[in-house]
Amino acid sequence: MSEHRVPRSGPDDTDPVVPPTLWYTTPAADWETGSLPIGNGAMGACVFGGLGTERLQFNEKTLWTGGPGSADLPDGGYDSGNWPRDRPRALTRVRERIDSDGQADPEWVAGELGGPRTGFGAYQSFGDLLVEGLAVVGVGDYRRWLDLADAIAGVGYTSAGVRHTREFFASHPDQVVVARFAADTPGRVDCVVRLATPDNRTGRTTAGDGRITCSGRLTDNGLRYEAQVQVLADGGTRTDGPDGTVTVRGADAVLLILAAGTDYAPTFPDYRGDDPHPGVGARVDAAVARGDAELRVRHVADHGGLFDRVRLHLGQAAPEVPTDELLHRYRAGVAGPAQRRALEALHFQYGRYLLIASSRAGSLPANLQGVWNDSTAPPWAGDYHVNVNLQMNYWAAETTNLTETATPLFDYVEGLVAPGERTARRLYDAPGWVVHNETTPYGYTGVHDWATAFWFPEAGAWLARHHWEHWLFTGDEDFLRERAWPLLRSLARFWLDVLVTDPRDGALVVNPSYSPEHGPFTAGAAMSQQIVRDLFGNARQAARLVGVDDEFTAALDAALDRLDTGLRVGSWGQLQEWKHDADDPDDTHRHVSHLYALHPADHLDPDRDPELVAAARRALRARGDGGTGWSRAWKINFWARLRDGDHAHLMLAELLAGSTLDNLWDTHPPFQIDGNLGATAGVAEMLVQSHHRAVHILPALPACWPHGSVSGLRARGDVTVDLVWADHRPTTVTLHAGRTGPIVVRGLPTATVTGPDGTVRPAAADGALLRIDAVAGERYLLTSTGSGRPVQWETRSL
Numbered sequence: 001m002s003e004h005r006v007p008r009s010g011p012d013d014t015d016p017v018v019p020p021t022l023w024y025t026t027p028a029a030d031w032e033t034g035s036l037p038i039g040n041g042a043m044g045a046c047v048f049g050g051l052g053t054e055r056l057q058f059n060e061k062t063l064w065t066g067g068p069g070s071a072d073l074p075d076g077g078y079d080s081g082n083w084p085r086d087r088p089r090a091l092t093r094v095r096e097r098i099d100s101d102g103q104a105d106p107e108w109v110a111g112e113l114g115g116p117r118t119g120f121g122a123y124q125s126f127g128d129l130l131v132e133g134l135a136v137v138g139v140g141d142y143r144r145w146l147d148l149a150d151a152i153a154g155v156g157y158t159s160a161g162v163r164h165t166r167e168f169f170a171s172h173p174d175q176v177v178v179a180r181f182a183a184d185t186p187g188r189v190d191c192v193v194r195l196a197t198p199d200n201r202t203g204r205t206t207a208g209d210g211r212i213t214c215s216g217r218l219t220d221n222g223l224r225y226e227a228q229v230q231v232l233a234d235g236g237t238r239t240d241g242p243d244g245t246v247t248v249r250g251a252d253a254v255l256l257i258l259a260a261g262t263d264y265a266p267t268f269p270d271y272r273g274d275d276p277h278p279g280v281g282a283r284v285d286a287a288v289a290r291g292d293a294e295l296r297v298r299h300v301a302d303h304g305g306l307f308d309r310v311r312l313h314l315g316q317a318a319p320e321v322p323t324d325e326l327l328h329r330y331r332a333g334v335a336g337p338a339q340r341r342a343l344e345a346l347h348f349q350y351g352r353y354l355l356i357a358s359s360r361a362g363s364l365p366a367n368l369q370g371v372w373n374d375s376t377a378p379p380w381a382g383d384y385h386v387n388v389n390l391q392m393n394y395w396a397a398e399t400t401n402l403t404e405t406a407t408p409l410f411d412y413v414e415g416l417v418a419p420g421e422r423t424a425r426r427l428y429d430a431p432g433w434v435v436h437n438e439t440t441p442y443g444y445t446g447v448h449d450w451a452t453a454f455w456f457p458e459a460g461a462w463l464a465r466h467h468w469e470h471w472l473f474t475g476d477e478d479f480l481r482e483r484a485w486p487l488l489r490s491l492a493r494f495w496l497d498v499l500v501t502d503p504r505d506g507a508l509v510v511n512p513s514y515s516p517e518h519g520p521f522t523a524g525a526a527m528s529q530q531i532v533r534d535l536f537g538n539a540r541q542a543a544r545l546v547g548v549d550d551e552f553t554a555a556l557d558a559a560l561d562r563l564d565t566g567l568r569v570g571s572w573g574q575l576q577e578w579k580h581d582a583d584d585p586d587d588t589h590r591h592v593s594h595l596y597a598l599h600p601a602d603h604l605d606p607d608r609d610p611e612l613v614a615a616a617r618r619a620l621r622a623r624g625d626g627g628t629g630w631s632r633a634w635k636i637n638f639w640a641r642l643r644d645g646d647h648a649h650l651m652l653a654e655l656l657a658g659s660t661l662d663n664l665w666d667t668h669p670p671f672q673i674d675g676n677l678g679a680t681a682g683v684a685e686m687l688v689q690s691h692h693r694a695v696h697i698l699p700a701l702p703a704c705w706p707h708g709s710v711s712g713l714r715a716r717g718d719v720t721v722d723l724v725w726a727d728h729r730p731t732t733v734t735l736h737a738g739r740t741g742p743i744v745v746r747g748l749p750t751a752t753v754t755g756p757d758g759t760v761r762p763a764a765a766d767g768a769l770l771r772i773d774a775v776a777g778e779r780y781l782l783t784s785t786g787s788g789r790p791v792q793w794e795t796r797s798l
């Protein structure tokens with residue numbers, strides 16, 4: 001039990017880092033604002049810490065209505081989304097209207113190209129594991145916590161002189177959720193355990209030998225599901241009830257082991273696999289055989305293997321106030337600097353925790369709520385919105401050293417190819433594949449008819465950027481050859497076919513084009529062009545790297561020559577959102593889509609493109625510092641790319657003060673996890689960036705973080721970075737080279753470099769960059785020798 005943790009050491013082994021823990025002195029008031037989430041990627045659970053009753057609301061990520069067999073489909077048949085059959089002709093009509101009038105009304109376009117959304121479905125709560133009849137007499141010293149480093153949630157309190165403790169974790173290696181109820185006096189744990197599930201399914205619940213089993217089918221689509229929980233009592237008595245409950249009396253401790261699954265499979269077009277019954281039962285049996293101590297050790301080692309890779313120290317003090325109180329003080333502007341930094345550092349690590357908990361190999365990617373959902377009709381269906389949200393969920397995956405968490409995203413995106421090919425053929429009569437504004441585990445790649453948010457065919461190309469980034473960060477050539485390149489190629493095929501010539505200037509443009517959730521339909525909106533250019537550029541580079549030089553790459557070169565860049569400076573100095581200059585300086589819309597080239601792409605660089613960067617800054621400033629949770633998170637990243645640390649920090653402060661719930665979940669409102677994960681990515685961008693083959697140290701450090709250290713951040717080129725700074729300047733930087741080759745470093749004052757053989761020498765001053773000819777597996781320590789010009793290290797032979 002980790003009520004009191006010993007501080008860990010910081011990157012320089014002297015600096016104590018406050019253990020990242022959320023804690024509270026009262027039970028959760030409700031699911032959304034107060035419950036504490038645990039998860040193993042496939043399953044999630046939310047701990048309430050109630051006194052008489054503990055409620056563990058739980059999820060399994062594949063429990064979705066919709067898709068094949070959905071009652072929502074007129075003929076019961078399922079395709080890959082919706083589109084009436086004459087769509088290529090409708091597309092021509094829309095294009096002609098845009099070419100002649102310069103724009104088209106979204107309602108009219110939705111009438112032409114959209115259709116009612118059927119068979120889409122929604123992510124489902126699996127149910128509640130309820131533990132009732134717990135000790136409540138004379139309760140005192142209550143505490144509830146979530147330890148981010150161990151990924152263990154807990155509850156502790158005293159009742160009638162007995163100390164009661166509860167511990168909860170979701171194990172990835174053992175694929176079970178574990179709950180343990182204990183007391184410091186023998187024989188004092190009593191409870192009734194039961195499973196409760198929503199009524200939109202056929203479920204039957206039984207109990208035998210302390211095992212509660214609940215299985216059935218979703219009414220909507222017949223998806224089979226099953227949950228099993230084994231109740232183990234240490235001492236006392238255990239009785240199965242005819243109503244599917246298990247009662248324990250007078251135990252020293254009670255252990256619950258829960259597993260759940262469905263017969264979903266990520267395979268188009270049926271999306272069905274094996275009956276979940278044997279797998280769920282086997283997982284519980286295997287976990288019971290291991291026992292709780294071993295389950296816990298395996299879980300902590302697995303989680304720590306990811307989480308511990310990055311440590312952040314901003315000079316935070318261990319907060320002596322509960323997390324909700326800390327947040328309220330931050331919001332009210334009465335938290336001191338060290339308390340503010342405590343919340344900021346905790347929130348950064350919470351994003352990493354949430355990503356690990358909601359995205360592990362073998363399941364679906366993190367959805368709008370990660371893996372946590374207490375409803376049968378969650379906001380936006382708890383789906384995969386792909387006009388920013390799913391992408392944002394994964395911005396921190398590579399930079400904060402959690403590359404494994406992106407595996408479900410890669411699998412999922414590749415799974416969209418088959419349904420997306422059908423959609424490309426039917427809707428555009430085009431090769432390759434496409435996905436629109438939002439999608440589901442059933443490969444929904446078609447459209448619907450909500451005028452301002454149904455048309456976003458660029459989504460696939462944006463998603464594929466993550467494959468490309470994975471290659472840039474890891475240098476994994478097999479991944480490049482077998483996964484990134486084929487994906488980029490199939491998307492480029494689609495876009496080579498779908499681009500049209502703009503009669504205004506002969507350039508290649510996207511038409512119809514819709515800047516996400518904003519404005520009229522036009523041709524060549526900035527984001528459409530920037531994304532397609534990004535795709536073509538990355539596909540071109542990938543082709544070169546894998547040695548492909550053929551008609552297709554020649555077509556890509558020719559298209560790149562004619563492609564509108566989507567980068568234009570308008571009448572008030574702004575980067576334009578549309579090809580025509582129509583931006584309103586008072587428009588504070590939450591989407592800042594026209595800055596895609598700045599972030600997540602790396603097409604705008606403050607040194608190389610000062611005029612366009614100034615225009616991007618102008619546009620961003622006009623959009624303001626407000627916005628929904630994820631919008632604020634994106635703005636942290638934008639300002640970090642603009643190398644304005646104070647403004648990036650301001651956006652972090654806005655997000656914490658205005659878009660964060662007591663359990664530190666981001667709120668749109670309502671709860672949406674993208675803001676958590678996007679903010680974590682933004683903080684990483686403030687500390688280390690790596691564009692155009694240079695590792696930039698502290699590109700956007702805010703004045704309010706004068707001293708600190710971070711270890712384990714990742715840079716493109718397979719480099720891991722540890723750094724310490726003082727008085728706003730880096731003092732030591734350690735680079736771990738994953739590959740042999742040059743590492744170029746920027747942002748350092750004069751430094752000495754210690755090579756792998758331990759020899760120290762001053763680096764020769766030469767221009768703005770420092771170059772190290774690194775050898776794979778070696779570490780390079782860069783030590784500041786005071787102020788002065790930046791330096792260059794010529795050779796590695798010291």
Ligand code: FUC
Pocket residue numbers: 368380385387389453517590628630668672
């Ligand atoms: C995008 C946003 C909305 C919301 C939704 C889930 O469409 O514009 O604000 O976040 O996703």
